[in-house]
Amino acid sequence: MSTRDGTKKPAKSVGVLPGSIPGYSLQELSALIETDETPDWPAEKWQEEFDETRQWLERFISSRDPYVVLSRTAARLAVEKPDHTRNYKFLEQAHVELTQAFVLFCTSTRDIPTSPGHFVKYWEILDRHLTSFIRKQPRKIDQTDFEHLVSRRARLQTLYYRNLFTREDCERTLLGILNKFDDSAIPALGYKLSDLFRAMIRILDIVFARLEKFAGSTLSLLKSATRDGVIDSLRFFLDAYPLARKAWRSRDGKFQELEQLRSAAFQVSEIAFPWVFSISREALEYEFSTAIVNELFKRSLRAGELATSNPEHMYLANPVWTRPYVRGRDGSLFAALPQAILSFPFAIIEDLMSGHSVVESAYEDARAAYLEEAIYQLLLEGIPSAAIYKGVTWIDPIDSKEWENDVVVFVGNFVFVFEAKSGRISDVARRGGGLSLLRNFRELYVSPGMQAWRLQHYLDTQRSKCCLRTKIDGKQIDVDFTHPKVVFRFSVCIEHFAALTSAKHYLKQVGAIADDIAWAPVLSLGELQMIHRFLDCELSFIHYLSRRATLEELVDFEGDEQDILSTYLTNGLCLDQEAVENRRLIFLNADGPIRQQKIPDSQRKNVRLLGVQVTAFWRTIIKELYLDNDNRHRFDIINVILNQRPPVLEDFERRIRRFKRGESVVGKEVLMTQFRLGKRVFVLAIHLAKQFPREEEWLNVGRSIASMLMPDDGLAECATFLVVRRSKDPVCDGYGFLRCGAAPRPSSGENAMLGR
Numbered sequence: 235m236s237t238r239d240g241t242k243k244p245a246k247s248v249g250v251l252p253g254s255i256p257g258y259s260l261q262e263l264s265a266l267i268e269t270d271e272t273p274d275w276p277a278e279k280w281q282e283e284f285d286e287t288r289q290w291l292e293r294f295i296s297s298r299d300p301y302v303v304l305s306r307t308a309a310r311l312a313v314e315k316p317d318h319t320r321n322y323k324f325l326e327q328a329h330v331e332l333t334q335a336f337v338l339f340c341t342s343t344r345d346i347p348t349s350p351g352h353f354v355k356y357w358e359i360l361d362r363h364l365t366s367f368i369r370k371q372p373r374k375i376d377q378t379d380f381e382h383l384v385s386r387r388a389r390l391q392t393l394y395y396r397n398l399f400t401r402e403d404c405e406r407t408l409l410g411i412l413n414k415f416d417d418s419a420i421p422a423l424g425y426k427l428s429d430l431f432r433a434m435i436r437i438l439d440i441v442f443a444r445l446e447k448f449a450g451s452t453l454s455l456l457k458s459a460t461r462d463g464v465i466d467s468l469r470f471f472l473d474a475y476p477l478a479r480k481a482w483r484s485r486d487g488k489f490q491e492l493e494q495l496r497s498a499a500f501q502v503s504e505i506a507f508p509w510v511f512s513i514s515r516e517a518l519e520y521e522f523s524t525a526i527v528n529e530l531f532k533r534s535l536r537a538g539e540l541a542t543s544n545p546e547h548m549y550l551a552n553p554v555w556t557r558p559y560v561r562g563r564d565g566s567l568f569a570a571l572p573q574a575i576l577s578f579p580f581a582i583i584e585d586l587m588s589g590h591s592v593v594e595s596a597y598e599d600a601r602a603a604y605l606e607e608a609i610y611q612l613l614l615e616g617i618p619s620a621a622i623y624k625g626v627t628w629i630d631p632i633d634s635k636e637w638e639n640d641v642v643v644f645v646g647n648f649v650f651v652f653e654a655k656s657g658r659i660s661d662v663a664r665r666g667g668g669l670s671l672l673r674n675f676r677e678l679y680v681s682p683g684m685q686a687w688r689l690q691h692y693l694d695t696q697r698s699k700c701c702l703r704t705k706i707d708g709k710q711i712d713v714d715f716t717h718p719k720v721v722f723r724f725s726v727c728i729e730h731f732a733a734l735t736s737a738k739h740y741l742k743q744v745g746a747i748a749d750d751i752a753w754a755p756v757l758s759l760g761e762l763q764m765i766h767r768f769l770d771c772e773l774s775f776i777h778y779l780s781r782r783a784t785l786e787e788l789v790d791f792e793g794d795e796q797d798i799l800s801t802y803l804t805n806g807l808c809l810d811q812e813a814v815e816n817r818r819l820i821f822l823n824a825d826g827p828i829r830q831q832k833i834p835d836s837q838r839k840n841v842r843l844l845g846v847q848v849t850a851f852w853r854t855i856i857k858e859l860y861l862d863n864d865n866r867h868r869f870d871i872i873n874v875i876l877n878q879r880p881p882v883l884e885d886f887e888r889r890i891r892r893f894k895r896g897e898s899v900v901g902k903e904v905l906m907t908q909f910r911l912g913k914r915v916f917v918l919a920i921h922l923a924k925q926f927p928r929e930e931e932w933l934n935v936g937r938s939i940a941s942m943l944m945p946d947d948g949l950a951e952c953a954t955f956l957v958v959r960r961s962k963d964p965v966c967d968g969y970g971f972l973r974c975g976a977a978p979r980p981s982s983g984e985n986a987m988l989g990r
Contacts, residue, residue: 254813257804258824280370287363288545292340294356298348299477300337300537301568304560305507306353307333308570312445327577328394329360334560334570335548341538347481347505364393367549392550396577397729398760398796400767404576405435407608407759412583414600415593422590425525427583433522433530434575434582437513441572444510448474452503461492468499474509478502512566533582534559534567556585580658580729601728602656608759609641609652609726612766616775618838620645621713625705628692638705639689646869647973649719650779651689653682653754655727680753682725687752690721717866718973720949722783723754730758755782761795768799768827770834773860774844776869777876781807787912789814793821796828803827806846808879811910847880851887854965855955867971874953874971877916882907886920890957893922906939913948920955926967927956937972949975 275283295303311325348356368390373382399407412428419427455467465486472479482502489495518527535557547553558574559567575582587593610624626642629635643650657677693700693715700715757765769775782798785791788811791798801807804827835842841857848856852875859868875883886905893899905920921927921935939952956968 254810255801255805255819256808258801275369277370277372280366284363284366284370287359287366290359291336291356291363294352294359295333295336295340296342297344298346299505300340300343301508301560301562302348302475302477302505303353303356304330304333304337304568304570305511306348306504307357309445309448309507309510310357312442313449325357326394327396327571327573328364329357330571331552331554332360332364332548334554335540335552337537337560338535338540338553339538339543339545339548341541343537345477345480347477350501350504353504364549368393389550397579398758398764399576399579400760400763401576403760403763404579407604408579408583410608411597411600411604414604415596418596419587419590419593422593423529423586425523425529427586429523430526430529430586431575431579431583433518433526434533434572436521437530437567437569438572438575440513440517441511441569448507448510452500455496455499455503458496461495464492464496464499468502471499471503471506474506478506481505508562508568511568511570511572512562512564513569514564514566518567529586530559530567531561533557534561536561555581558582584658598656602654605656605726605728605759606640606654609654609762612762613641613643613650613652616766616769616838617643617645617772619772621711623702623704623711626689626702626711627705628689628700628702630688630692631696631699637685637688637692639686642689642702644713644719645776646866647717647719648776648780648869649690649693649721650724650783651686651721651754652724652726653685655682655725657727659729682756683723683752683754686721686723686725686754690723690752693719693721720780720973722780723752724779724783725754725756726759726762727756728759730756753786755785757795764795764828765799767832767834768803769844770832770838771840771842771844772838773841773856773872773876774846775838777806777846777873778802780873781877781911784912784914787914790818791821792818793824796825797821800825800827802845804845806876808846811912843876846876848875849884849887851890851965852883855969858965859969870951870971870973871953871969874916874918874951877909877911878907878918879909883918886918890920890922893957894959896959904935904939915948915950917950917952918955919952920957920966922957922959924959926958926961933970949973 307325308330311327311330314324368386371386371389373379377385397404408431409428412426412431416426416428419425451467451470455464455471458464458467468482472482485498486495489498515527515531518530522530533556535553537560540553543553554571554574555578558571558578559569562568571577584594584597587597606624610622613620613622621644623642623644624640626639627636630637639651640654641652643652655677696715697718698716702711702713703709704711765775765778769778778799781802785798785807788809798807798821801821801824841853841860843853843856856872856875859865859872862868865871886907889905899922903922905922906917907919908915908917910916917939919935919939935954939954950973952972952974954970954972955966958967961967
């Protein structure tokens with residue numbers, strides 16, 4: 235269990251070495267505030283809790299103005315900043331979605347305001363209700379405990395998790411897909427889907443502009459020093475919503491003291507929130523075409539319209555996810571969830587085209603084409619030194635079968651293989667259906683690893699005989715395959731189950747993947763965009779990908795890509811393998827470093843190491859290596875440096891400086907350290923010499939060290955540096971690199987030798 239340092243959680247020792255995960259505290263799971271308060275409740279008890287809280291919530295909604303309840307809840311979500319160091323529950327978007335669903339399912343409503351105290355109680359019971367829904371699900375007879383846990387986690391993801399897109403990334407992605415088949419949609423729908431998407435984005439802007447105006451009037455109300463100033467601010471709220479005027483009933487003269495008037499006026503302002511989210515048809519028609527406005531209203535439901543539907547559907551198949559608006563009493567469009575177009579863009583668009591087979595087919599093609607192109611463009615910007623190809627084909631010499639890989643990156647001796655999976659998670663899988671989960675897992679998250687491993691095996695076994703071509707024109711890819719390559723595999727999809735599929739752990743336990751099978755970590759497109767945004771230095775981008783691809787070899791963990799990237803930005807993914815071995819890490823409140831705005835640097839070749847902390851001495855060496863374009867091992871050597879413990883590198887620097895000043899090193903001419911990552915050992919050695927050694931002597935230093943530390947079933951990557959006492963070079967006088975050993979053999983094929 236790990237949390238970011240600074241969180242207010244009671245820590246207990248878990249038997250690991252201090253500093254084994256720099257920048258983090260380690261805690262026993264049982265010590266955490268977030269653990270279940272009622273772990274012994276059976277499903278039947280949670281069912282009772284679920285029924286009681288639902289009845290209470292239905293009574294609450296039906297006895298009040300539902301638009302006030304919904305708008306006040308939505309406004310709290312919009313302005314509240316989650317703070318994991320505080321001990322109260324903050325609202326999730328799921329709470330607003332469920333509130334809107336209750337409004338749609340409840341027929342009996344009254345024109346009565348809600349007091350602040352009742353809002354607080356409502357939010358507490360609403361959260362309890364969501365918890366009880368997850369907990370009440372009984373285990374099926376044929377389910378193991380772990381299968382039941384995975385199904386519950388899938389339901390949790392469906393209930394709470396939203397697409398990991400920034401607004402800019404979402405707009406770029408959706409418009410990139412929709413623009414590819416807009417012409418196909420016009421005959422069937424009567425408008426361009428891209429125009430509808432832009433209209434829904436515009437509604438988001440309108441609502442937040444109104445929220446800002448509302449907040450300004452509230453601030454004026456609270457800060458005004460005169461009675462007339464308070465009344466002027468009050469007039470805005472009385473005109474904003476009829477119930478606010480009804481509740482006030484011309485009571486200006488009742489409150490003689492200024493603070494009493496201010497307090498009463500503030501309570502009235504709480505009733506006026508529906509104004510923020512209500513947009514008239516006239517206002518919409520002023521900005522959009524009639525066809526678009528009509529479709530926007532089709533995306534809305536009336537209060538009570540779903541009264542005859544199954545209320546259980548509001549949890550894992552919430553109609554709000556595809557029809558995010560409510561029809562106002564006055565015929566306006568009520569947009570309490572304008573951000574739904576960012577959270578459920580694909581669900582909304584796919585629901586629109588349902589039944590139009592030509593449009594659906596064009597959409598599927600556009601989705602697949604865009605994903606591959608987006609991966610290519612992100613990598614092209616993120617790794618400018620690389621040669622990057624889309625649609626790489628090759629022929630297996632064993633069976634003469636042609637294979638294809640979506641995006642392949644060659645940089646130095648590293649090969650990054652990205653398989654694009656544009657398929658969707660089925661609705662049954664989202665609801666925790668065991669067989670559908672397993673089928674989706676294998677199709678979207680397991681098969682890409684096998685697909686990428688075939689290329690790795692081909693490169694390892696064929697070497698100079700390799701012949702890769704681009705599918706689009708059949709041209710042969712000009713890469714030197716005579717030297718062994720290290721291949722890293724990734725799967726990139728448009729959507730996935732986040733923490734449930736980010737790590738290999740759950741897939742192993744449900745039988746979707748064997749422990750020794752070829753595995754490719756799963757990233758969503760939004761996560762790859764996030765990595766590209768925060769790691770705006772080419773060296774850090776490459777290092778992160780190389781570490782992320784093999785993280786599961788080091789530790790079992792539970793967390794999503796936000797947690798992993800945050801860990802990298804904190805300590806460069808410096809995990810002590812011995813300390814975390816045979817443990818499962820659960821990242822809790824560990825994503826602080828990426829919870830901020832980041833504008834990436836366009837100059838990605840600037841050496842600005844991120845996450846990994848090294849001294850100026852080592853930064854100088856890294857920069858010198860990086861600029862040495864003729865050195866085919868420059869990225870290999872840099873990778874070895876970045877995969878060492880910073881305190882050890884700092885100690886080596888001190889010893890080098892003492893040696894340069896004349897300190898004797900008899901018997902200690904070679905400084906050596908190693909860092910083990912799964913099946914790979916990264917060795918860094920420094921040869922301290924009074925004078926330049928013979929070339930053969932210098933090469934033997936690296937050979938002997940590499941052969942001595944080479945693991946039985948893995949790789950040793952050894953970087954050696956020469957430091958001569960009287961040389962003019964202030965840093966080092968030479969460097970070399972050796973890689974030896976064998977890559978672990980996946981269960982799908984023969985052992986892939988990377989060379990001796």
